[in-house]
Amino acid sequence: MGPPPASLGLDPFYAKHLDAGGIPVVSSARVEDATLQVARELIDGMLAERPDLRRSMVADGVRVGVMAIDESTTDLPEQRHWKKPAPDDPRLTPCERKHYDRIAAMSDREYWDSRARGMGGRYTTGAEENLRGVPDTRYFGENILVHELAHAVLYAVQRADPALYRRVEEAYANAMDAGLWRGDYAAVTVQEYWAEGTQFWFNSNKLSRGEDREVLSADDLQAYDPALYAVLGEVYSHRQRLDADVYYRHPARSRIAARAAGSDC
Template sequence: MKSVFLLTLRLAAVMTLAPSLPAAPVVTTPPESFFQLVDEDDRDAARGFYQKSIDVNGLPAVASGVVDDRALQRTHEIVTHMLAGRPDIIGAMEKSKMYLVIIGRDQVYTDMPEYRNAPNPEYLNERVRGTGGRPTSFGEENLLSLPIDRYDDESIGVHEFAHTIDSTLHRMDENWRSTLQKTYRVAMDQGLYQNAYAASNAAEYWAEIVQAYFDCNRVNNWNHGPVGTREQLRRYDPAGYELVRNIFKLRPDQDWRYTWLQPLPNVIPPPEKFGIDPFYTKFTYARELPVVGRGASDAALLKANDTIRKLFAYRHDMLKTFINEGAKLVVLGTDEKVADLPEFRGIVDEDFDPLSRVQEYRADTKTFVVAEENVTADRDRDQEILAVFAKAIYGHLADREVDPDWDDRKDVQQYELRVKRIDTTFRERVDGLFQAALADGRWKGTASVHGPAAYWTAGVLAYFDAAGQTAAPHDFPHPVRTREQLAAYDAGLHDLVTETMAYEGHVDWRFQAASND
């Protein structure tokens, strides 16, 4: 992957747009006619907030003064290309007084005048970087493909504007919703989109298949399956594909597919907002977890980023716990030492080994450390990213007491659906399996005998084919290094890892060294 030449995060926002992008209208101050579109209860707040505006074929797109002009121009690009074959839909939106707003990269959803009184702002601001409806909103960081975008592998703009198209079609065509509902029901009856966001309801189904049609849907995570592009949609859901194609009516000369303004994820200098020690000069964003380094190569940081994304693809709730604690992962350069790192200066305790090039998660440092040579290692070494996170799942997350109200919560994030919270009951299960394995004489001659944490970690490494050169148990002909060997040797541990990491029923992943797999 190319080295990133950006010197500051701000440059990511002002970089040249795609060469094929036609000239967009000039950004101006909002005209009085725009403020007349805003609901009266929000009008005064809007006057004090919105300072930038652009005309999108009759629809105002507005933002506060801190938002980069190019975010408004990118909005113009997306909207005009999506509806190039349907000027009647744009016209209907204009008649309904629709307008678009851009949430600044450092703003939250409820900073917008129209959303300032929305209930449960903490929940909304954690989840939402844009919504359909009136007004329709998009996040600046997503529009401009910024490295700090938590939705960096999908277009929130296309998704939310698809919702607005849906509501507009409902006003234009009395049969639209029944047609959409019928197509949605066919997909559900065929078992498509199982456990994916597209299965939530007909409205989300529509927005998700529109994203795929324009090549910008996220794939293979806690609420997405493998359908991210037009061709994949056509094969997987031909009825949904035809519905989208017939609605947008794009001619060959109008065809458009979403493209990112720069490759993501990438490596940049640490953004100031994260408060990262200036010792670190490199930063990449792994599903909101900072991965940092100084002497390590960009390739090593990006491989670490990719590994974290894959490991927690279906268990973002676990990763989110570390993120909320302020955790980060450091990739140690080949010529660097752990003692060089600012988090470990002055630490003197029997659990800290300054000569080790791997450091497990500690509550006082909130830092994982792995070595560059391991991140890009050959198959003779355990993959330490998986190892340090596996140990932290057992040693840190499993310290949490059982929350008796967990299953009855009102506000549940998408990544918390269909998974079991890690708490002391998880530790009890690991401990029980470990004791049973020892009683049966299993794992003798391996590192797994040293305790439940080592036992669990060996299971995670084997499950993802990430175990390196290791000894064979005395009662097994070969080392346990693969998922299949784990299932054959210790079915209970295999089943617990399967349940915990939640890969069953999804696109699989096995670790491969030195490449983003």
């Protein structure tokens, strides 16, 4: 544990740094050292079976940031100047489009700070209280960093293993045609399909319940959507457990309501 190396060129906001096999894990001074270590172990566990994907992520400059409990999305320098989406922005969920008047009344900061406590992509973020499993906090019962890092993993699949990526797209298209995941966040895009599936693979997602399903575990996922299960199995460990994940088979996963598509607005 130490300060970020100057070669990363980071804002002075960042005071702590760990290396996860070439992927920097960074935070302000407010985050406990142990929390960054949890994040590093999750990253290493998710990428254990595919060093080629890790290399692709390192080459692409993927970095992981951790928010302190009293920090918000727009406290992070890379997200400080984010603007809220316009009414026609494709990133809007169906619920957000339906109730865009709520977004219109918010400032940019209010929108993003209420939108989530974790973002995916080249700069993936998570929150300390979620990584440490603090009860009665937002998203308690599911591991948001696992979800958000899964987005970066799928981008790496697209670059490093395009044949597999085409199979992921095919699995998603077929699932949508078959009416699977109706009303669930997994139905929104192929990226969310993969990220939600990743959480189920590692037995670290909230219950998804619908007229045709009750999915809580990796076994449930295999029975309900075997095509998604199959492509996930070409990337992740078949132990289906991340040792640093506090939500592995946690009872809180089944006590929280399933997140419907767009219900996070």
